[in-house]
Every structure is written in structure tokens, then in C-alpha cells.
Amino acid sequence: MKQLFASFLALSLLFSLTYAEDFDYLDKKNNTxxxxxxxxxxxxNLDDEIKILKNEIQRASGKRKAELTQLLKLKTSKRKILDELPQSFYGLLEKIGVAHDAKEVNIIEYLFKNKNNNFNIQNRKLTLLEKEYNDAQEYLNKELNATQSQEKKDTKKEAQLINAIDFFDNAKDLLEHKKEVLKHSKEAYLHELKSYEITQLPRHGINIAVIILIFILFHFLKHFIIKKAKDEDQLFKIKKVLNISFFLVLFLVLIAFNINNIIYAATLIGFIAAAITISMKEYLQSIVAWMHLSFGGSVKIGDRVLLYMNNNPIIGEIIDISPFKMTIYESINNTTSLQLKRAGRVVFVPNNYFVTNYVYNYTHDKMKTIYDLIEFRIPFASDTAKVEEITNEITLEVTERYMEVASKQYGHLKKRYDMRSRDFRPRIHLIPDPIEPCFTLYVWYVTPYHQIMELKSQLSQKIVKRLHKEGIEFYVKK
Structure with missing residues (x-):
């Protein structure tokens, strides 16, 4: 049995070497x-070897089976490598060709004739393949003559060459057929170009002329109106109206030109709609935001709002909400006093800002009061209990009437949202300062949004005077 296996293995190796040399002459020429x-x-041949090995493995066992399995893996790997290379003339010729659809002929194709260039490239490829085919036939015939003229006949190689020459002769039809297909495809393409030139091109020329005429008319109309207009704001609005009107008219004209071709018209409408959406994205977002603001109830005319534009705070009353922008009148308040140092300006904010940014509403629904804060610094040695008592007494006295108002307003807000009950009494806190050796006295109190500065001034004066009267000093940084 061992001798039989050794003989089989030797024969297999010999067969592999013979196989490697059998077709070596076909690789000597750089020919596809x-x-x-x-x-x-x-x-x-590899398929035949793999089939034989699989049959032998089924009958083998032990060490012999393991060796045959390793040999099978080697052959299978070689076969996979060959799968990555072209193995048929049909697959070689299949890459030559140009897909053509008569419906694809349009003014762009007519002007640049891209497919015609592709046809010329494919024809050159096919010519090169035809030359290589003739060289291959010539080479095989020379090899056959040389083999037959040898004194010691190589019958195996001679039979292989005869089979190869017969195979190449039969493949000649594939090459001729591919030439005919490419020729007829190009003729059909040129015919479609000629047909387009006679039937479609004049109509497209008229369409382009009409579009150019519309553009010229709008240009002269805009120039005439600009010369007549004197107010700069009015001129800006007129320009905007003219630009929008021009695009709308152009849009309608293009639809009218292509109304007979529903699919083309729908595609055109899609492209134009996408272009308008991209170019007028902010305006469209502003219109959507305007609808949300108009019907959503988050803000309305008369509300005081705080927002940030480029990290700069803007606070004031909303005096107008239009489809594209919101107009805010800047008010006098803590923010304008401490940071901006100015107020009374009219600010225009695009509506789309309210879609992607935070907006602070001081007067949402019926809630017209907010918490405000006053800060003082008190030395550690001060009587903090007395400070807290005096501050709470004065703050309660000044803001008591607003506490009841805030409570009623909060009741309306509570009906709309899921909120807990809240007490609007003053909040007094003494917190150690993280840097200086003193307490920071925080006084939180409720105040109407439109009286923030007045009430802060009144309350601050009363607290300071009362604490001084009681002999309590404020901390001063040395």
C-alpha cells in the first residue's frame, strides 16, 4: 500500500511538472x-487534478489522506489565482463596446459627442486585439511547423498546437461579430445624432433664445427701475422682487417647454426645486420658522426676549414678526447696562435663527414677572443673622405686592405645563466668596419685567442705608 501511495505521489508530482511545462510555450509571447x-x-487541467485528488481522499486514510489533503489545498489555491485572470475569448471581447440608448441624445451629447469619442477608443482597442489575434495565429503555425520538422516527434505538443489552431480558427467569428456589432452601434448613434439635429435641435434653439430674451428683458427692466428709484430701502425690495419674479418666470417657461415630456419635465422640476432650495435655504427656513412662530405660541409680538448673535446678547421687545425676519426694540435692562452700555436700537433677526438657537422669553404666556438678583459683599466678622433678617425684611416689604401678581401669573402657566407649586418670597443666601475673605450676599426677588432697573435701584438703596444704620459695613477689597 505504501509503495502504491509513493507511486501515486511521484506520478502526481511528475504530472504537475509536465503540466507546468506543457503550455509554457504559450506564455513566451506577450499576447493577450x-x-x-x-x-x-x-x-x-487543474479542475481534472482537483477532481482526481478528491476521489483519492475519499478512499484514503491516515497519513496518506493528510498528504493528499495538503496537495488538494495547493491545487485549489492555484485554481483560485487563475480565476482572477481572463479565461475565455468571449470575456475578452465583452469588454469592448459602448452602451447606447437613443433617448440619451440631448443637446450636451450633440455638442460634445462624448459617445463618438468612446466609439473611436473601442475601435482602436478592437484593432489592437485583431492584430494580436493574427500574431497569435502566426505564432501557433510557426510552432507547429517547427515541431513537425523535428527528427524526434513531440506528438503531444503537436496535438496541442493543432487543437489550439482549430480553436483560434473558430474564435475568428467572435472577433468578426464584435466588429459588426460595434460598427452598427456607431451607425445607430450617428443616425440618432442626425435625427436630433433635424427634429429636436431647432426647438431647443428656440427655447434657449426665449430664455436669453427673458434674461435681457429683465436686465433692462431692472436697470430702468434702478435709475428711477431714489429710496435705498425701496430699491433693495424692488431688486429682491425682480429676482424672485425672474426665477419664477424662468421656471414656468422651462416647464412649458417640456410639458409634452412628463418624465423630463418632472426631472427638470426636481432639479430646479433642489437648486432653489439650496440657494434660498435661509429664506425657506425663515418662512417655516415664521409659520411656527405665528401658530406655535412660543413667542409673540410684545414679548421681551433674550438671544445671542455671535456671542453678543440682544434683549428687547418684539415689535414685528414678518415672514423673513423678527424685529426687536432693544430695551434698558441689566444686560444692556452691564455689557452693551447702550440701548434703544432696532434689531432685525432672521426667523430661521429661532429654529436652531435658544431664545429666552421673559414674558411667555401670562407670566410677566421674573427673578432678579442683587449682590453685596459682607465681611466674615459681620452679624450674618442680622444681615439676613434685615435684608429679608426690606426685600419682602418692597416686593410683597409683586409676589401676589407673580403667584397668579404662575397659576396660568401651571395650567398649561406640568409644573410644581412655587413660592415667590425673597431668597436670601450668604455664601463664602471663593477668592476674597468675605461672604457674598445674594438677594433674589420677584419683579415685573418692565421695572427691573427701577426696583433694583430702589431695593439696593434701602438695603444699603438700613445696613449702614445698623452698623454693618460692606467688604471693600484692599
Whole structure:
């Protein structure tokens, strides 16, 4: 049995070496056809070897089975490598060709004739393949004559060459057929171009002329109106109206030109709609935001709002909400006093800002009061209990009437949202300062949004005077 296996293994190795040399002459020429034919023969022989090995493995056992399995893996790997190479003349010629659809002919294709260039490239490729095919046939015939003229006949190689020459002769029809298909495809393409020139091109020329005429008319109209207009704001509005009107008219004209071709018209409408959406994205967002603001109830005319534009705070009353912008009148308050140092300006904010940014509403629904804060610094040695008592007494006295108002307003807000009950009494806190050796006295109190500065001034004066009267000093940084 061991001798039988050794003989089989030797024969297999010998067969592999013979196989490697059998078709070596086909790879000597740098020729695509010969390489494809050689790949096909090698793949066929490997398939036969793999089939034999699989049958032997089923009958084998032990060490012999393991060795045969390793040999099978080697052959299978070689076969996979061959699968990555072309193995048929049909696959070689299949890459030559240009897909053509008569419906694709349009003014762009007519002007640049891109497919015609592709046809010329494919024809040059096919000419090169035809030359290589003729060289391959000539080479095989020379090899056959040389083999037959030898004193010691190589019958195996001679039979292989005869089979190869017969195979190449039969493949000649594939090459001729591909030439005919490419020729007829190009003729059909040129015919469609000529047909387009006679039937479609004049109509498209008229369409382009009409579009150019519309553009010229709008240009002269805009120039005439600009010369007549004197107010700069009015001129800006007129320009905007004219630009929008021009695009709308152009849009309608393009639809009218292509109304007979529903699919083309729908595609055109889609492209134009996408272009308008991209170019007027902010305006469209502003219109959507305007609808949300008008019907959503988050803000309305008369509300006081705080927002940040480029990290700069803007606070004031909303005096107008239009489809594209919101107009805010800047008010006098803590923010304008401490940071901006100015107020009374009219600010225009695009509506789309309210879609992607935070907006602080001081007067949402019926809630017209907010918490405000006053800060003082008290030395550690001060009587903090007394400070807290005096501050709470004065703050309660000044803001008591607003506490009841805030409580009623909060009741309306509570009906709309899921909120807990809240007490609007003053909040007094003494917190150690993280830097200086003193307490920071925080006085939180409720105040109407439109009286923030007045009430802060009144309350601050009363607290300071009362604490001084009681002998309590404020901390001063040395």
C-alpha cells in the first residue's frame, strides 16, 4: 500500500511538472489571446487534478489522506489565482463596446459627442486585439511547423498546437461579430445624432433664445427701475422682487417647454426645486420658522426676549414678526447696562435663527414677572443673622405686592405645563466668596419685567442705608 501511495505521489508530482511545462510555450509571447487560451487550458487541467485528488481522499486514510489533503489545498489555491485572470475569448471581447440608448441624445451629447469619442477608443482597442489575434495565429503555425520538422516527434505538443489552431480558427467569428456589432452601434448613434439635429435641435434653439430674451428683458427692466428709484430701502425690495419674479418666470417657461415630456419635465422640476432650495435655504427656513412662530405660541409680538448673535446678547421687545425676519426694540435692562452700555436700537433677526438657537422669553404666556438678583459683599466678622433678617425684611416689604401678581401669573402657566407649586418670597443666601475673605450676599426677588432697573435701584438703596444704620459695613477689597 505504501509503495502504491509513493507511486501515486511521484506520478502526481511528475504530472504537475509536465503540466507546468506543457503550455509554457504559450506564455513566451506577450499576447493577450495566447495568455487567455493558456489560462483556459491550465484551469481545465487543474479542475481534472482537483477532481482526481478528491476521489483519492475519499478512499484514503491516515497519513496518506493528510498528504493528499495538503496537495488538494495547493491545487485549489492555484485554481483560485487563475480565476482572477481572463479565461475565455468571449470575456475578452465583452469588454469592448459602448452602451447606447437613443433617448440619451440631448443637446450636451450633440455638442460634445462624448459617445463618438468612446466609439473611436473601442475601435482602436478592437484593432489592437485583431492584430494580436493574427500574431497569435502566426505564432501557433510557426510552432507547429517547427515541431513537425523535428527528427524526434513531440506528438503531444503537436496535438496541442493543432487543437489550439482549430480553436483560434473558430474564435475568428467572435472577433468578426464584435466588429459588426460595434460598427452598427456607431451607425445607430450617428443616425440618432442626425435625427436630433433635424427634429429636436431647432426647438431647443428656440427655447434657449426665449430664455436669453427673458434674461435681457429683465436686465433692462431692472436697470430702468434702478435709475428711477431714489429710496435705498425701496430699491433693495424692488431688486429682491425682480429676482424672485425672474426665477419664477424662468421656471414656468422651462416647464412649458417640456410639458409634452412628463418624465423630463418632472426631472427638470426636481432639479430646479433642489437648486432653489439650496440657494434660498435661509429664506425657506425663515418662512417655516415664521409659520411656527405665528401658530406655535412660543413667542409673540410684545414679548421681551433674550438671544445671542455671535456671542453678543440682544434683549428687547418684539415689535414685528414678518415672514423673513423678527424685529426687536432693544430695551434698558441689566444686560444692556452691564455689557452693551447702550440701548434703544432696532434689531432685525432672521426667523430661521429661532429654529436652531435658544431664545429666552421673559414674558411667555401670562407670566410677566421674573427673578432678579442683587449682590453685596459682607465681611466674615459681620452679624450674618442680622444681615439676613434685615435684608429679608426690606426685600419682602418692597416686593410683597409683586409676589401676589407673580403667584397668579404662575397659576396660568401651571395650567398649561406640568409644573410644581412655587413660592415667590425673597431668597436670601450668604455664601463664602471663593477668592476674597468675605461672604457674598445674594438677594433674589420677584419683579415685573418692565421695572427691573427701577426696583433694583430702589431695593439696593434701602438695603444699603438700613445696613449702614445698623452698623454693618460692606467688604471693600484692599
Amino acid at each position: 489571446w495566447l495568455q487567455v487560451y493558456s489560462n483556459s487550458l491550465k484551469a481545465h
